[in-house]
Amino acid sequence: MTQPCRTALITGASVGIGRELAKLFAQNNHNLVLVARNAARLQEVAGDLERQFEVTAKAFPLDLTSSAAPQLLFDQLRRENIAIDVLVNNAGYGKLGAFTQIPYAESAGQIELNITALTHLTKLFLAPMLERKAGRILNVASTAGFQPER
Numbered sequence: 001m002t003q004p005c006r007t008a009l010i011t012g013a014s015v016g017i018g019r020e021l022a023k024l025f026a027q028n029n030h031n032l033v034l035v036a037r038n039a040a041r042l043q044e045v046a047g048d049l050e051r052q053f054e055v056t057a058k059a060f061p062l063d064l065t066s067s068a069a070p071q072l073l074f075d076q077l078r079r080e081n082i083a084i085d086v087l088v089n090n091a092g093y094g095k096l097g098a099f100t101q102i103p104y105a106e107s108a109g110q111i112e113l114n115i116t117a118l119t120h121l122t123k124l125f126l127a128p129m130l131e132r133k134a135g136r137i138l139n140v141a142s143t144a145g146f147q148p149e150r
């Protein structure tokens with residue numbers, strides 16, 4: 001079997017679209033770094049993918065709404081000499097409802113995850129990709145972001 005030569009970092013990889021993307025990258029011979037808050041669920045996904053596809057899958061439990069989280073992740077991967085070839089900014093959500101009815105803390109958390117963490121991760125991981133002249137970034141979003149609000 002060909003040895004995996006690339007590593008994909010996928011946020012929000014414990015369930016849903018992120019987990020399916022992780023599976024596709026593993027199928028395509030990528031090692032994985034998987035991020036989400038729920039450590040047990042993330043570890044289970046990582047273990048399943050390692051067994052199924054003979055890749056390395058590292059579970060990295062982290063709350064990306066914490067402002068220190070992207071730098072912490074970047075620094076830790078550097079220490080472990082893990083270069084990221086593909087960054088998938090997938091973690092995110094949309095709270096449905098009237099703008100004035102959604103508490104500010106809820107909206108702020110959504111902005112921190114969907115926008116701030118995505119921007120910070122992209123800045124951090126893009127720089128070494130540009131140095132290597134190789135790399136890919138996939139930002140997962142929703143057309144719901146273009147829906148009019150009441």
Ligand SMILES: NC(=O)c1ccc[n+]([C@@H]2O[C@H](COP(=O)([O-])OP(=O)(O)OC[C@H]3O[C@@H](n4cnc5c(N)ncnc54)[C@H](OP(=O)(O)O)[C@@H]3O)[C@@H](O)[C@H]2O)c1
Nearest residue numbers: 012013014015016017036037038063064090091092141142
């Ligand atoms: N589902 C849809 O119909 C749809 C349609 C269009 C676009 N999208 C977009 O696709 C992406 C994935 O959607 P999905 O429906 O698959 O989401 P989901 O099932 O709700 O999964 C969200 C993932 O993000 C993680 N996550 C949530 N908050 C986090 C945080 N603060 N820090 C780190 N990880 C966090 C969750 O794990 P933990 O809870 O363990 O942290 C989980 O792994 C989102 O960006 C969404 O906007 C979804």
